[in-house]
Amino acid sequence: MENREIYKTLLSQVEAKICEELRLKLAQLNVFRSIDTSAFSSVNFVELEEWEYKQNFQTNIRNYFYWQPLKIISQLMEDIKPYDVKIEAFLDPNNKFSDYRTERTFNYQEVYKIKDYYNIMSVNGIRYSIFHEGEDVTSMVLKIYPKVDHFDYITNNVYVSGEYKLVDGESNIYILDEVDIEAEISFEGIENTTNIAAWLQYILEGSVHLKNDNMKMAIFNLFAGMDKFIEVIYDETFIYYLENYNALKSFAYQCIVNFKYVDKKGKEVVLTSEEKGAFYYEIEDFLIKKVKSYSKESRRLIDEKFVNVLKEIKMYSNDEFKKFQELVKRLRLLELDRNKIGHGEAFKASQVEYEDILYVILTLICSTILQNDLDAEGWDALLR
Known part of the structure; x- marks a missing residue:
């Protein structure tokens, strides 16, 4: 074997270890749970098989991400949970001249503010209780028929x-x-005391803007979430190299010491001390360059930071992730428009043109964390 061929073989062993350990490190960022596809079925009155719910979801997946962004987020984010909150009510009749002595039915409108929670994704219902001197007298006094007309996400x-x-x-x-x-109001949201990652907070806010048809702010916030996520995985990769620098050198040394090959004559060949030293210092130089490279903050977001991390975990220039790489190309186009918004340039967002933005960004984030091409498999790894 030529020395270059030996070096490439040794380096590939080190890179394989880096890939495996980095994948495990990035997997710890997982804040997602599987999506209940039956919640999106348009034929809920018919009981379907599990695979039929999943098939329906996968067939319409991009539409669901655009038309029901908050439902997608509620299903996907494990920090979003169901809660019930009790608020003082008055039930004052719309007609201030209503008289309980002569009338039996009254219309009312009220506004309740949910405190101590944020990123509320949905309000699912409301019920009333009436107390007299501490005793629940609801059924003895009133029959109430409430309806939630609107929820202001802001x-x-x-x-x-x-x-x-x-x-x-x-x-x-x-x-x-x-x-x-x-x-008593039932809803899904996040308690104020819950700490969530900055990138996830931007995704949540962007989804609310998407729900409210504010495409300009949806693009800005959703891309900000992607931006923060890329910074996180880039920093995590830098930390990995810093913390594991000596361990990787030791691993490389063991690979070199144990390396053997059979020459053309069928004879087993081991490396000389001089060759071992040369390969060791070459791999050490490779690791030093990695540390220096990831210490640079002022690098292009997608083509350098994101792509470099993807290369480390073998998700870039890899035929197993073709669909994923197409979404990276789409992300580059979205970045151009995000920059226009950020620089205050005239910008008009078309719904049709950007209806895939939440799908693209969440698919890239989830695929990176799970090291799985979710676009290619219809999100199968995160569906139930």
Whole structure:
């Protein structure tokens, strides 16, 4: 074997170890759970087999990411959980001249603010309880029919309307002014005390803008999330090389010491001390250059930072990740438009042109963490 061929063989062993350990390190960034595809079925009134729900989701996957971004996020992010919060209510009739003594049915509208939670993805329902001197008298006093009209994702205000009817009974009239009314709202969101990564926070905010058809801010925030994610994995790679520099040198040394090959005459050949030293210092130089390279902060986001990390974990220029690499190309185009927004240039976002933005960015992030081409397999690894 020629010396260059021997060096490439030894280096490939070191690179394989780096790839394996870096993949494990990046996998620790996983904050995702599998998506319940039955929640997206348009035929929920028909009981389908599990594979049918999954097939339906995969067939319409890009549409779901665009038309139901908050539902996708709620299903995917493990920090988003269901909660119930109790808020003081009043149920004042719309008609301020309503008289409990002569009327039995009343319409009302109220606004409730959900506090101590953020990134609320959905409000799923509301129910009321009425207490008189500590006793629950709801069923004895009123029948209430509420409806959630609107939820403001920016202010966390829940807009509710409906009607309530007095339950027959003369004595009920006299206690309505003496009761405590409590609204219990069911929703999905994140507690204020929960610490989430900055890149994930941008993804959540961008999804809300996408839901509200604010494409300009959706593009800006979603790409900011991708930007932060790339910075995180780039920094994690730098830290890996710093922390494992000596261990990798020791591993390389063992590879060199144990290296043998059979020459053309069928004779087993071992390296001389001089050859071992030369290969060792060459691999050491390779590791030093890696540390220096990742210590540079001012590098191009996609073509240098992102691509370099992808190369480390064998996800770039790899035929197993062809679809993934097509999404990287799409990300480059999105970066150009993000830069226009960031520099205050005139920019008009077309819904059709950017309807894939959440899909592209979440697929790239999840694929990188899982080291799996989710686009090629229809997100199968994260579906149930």
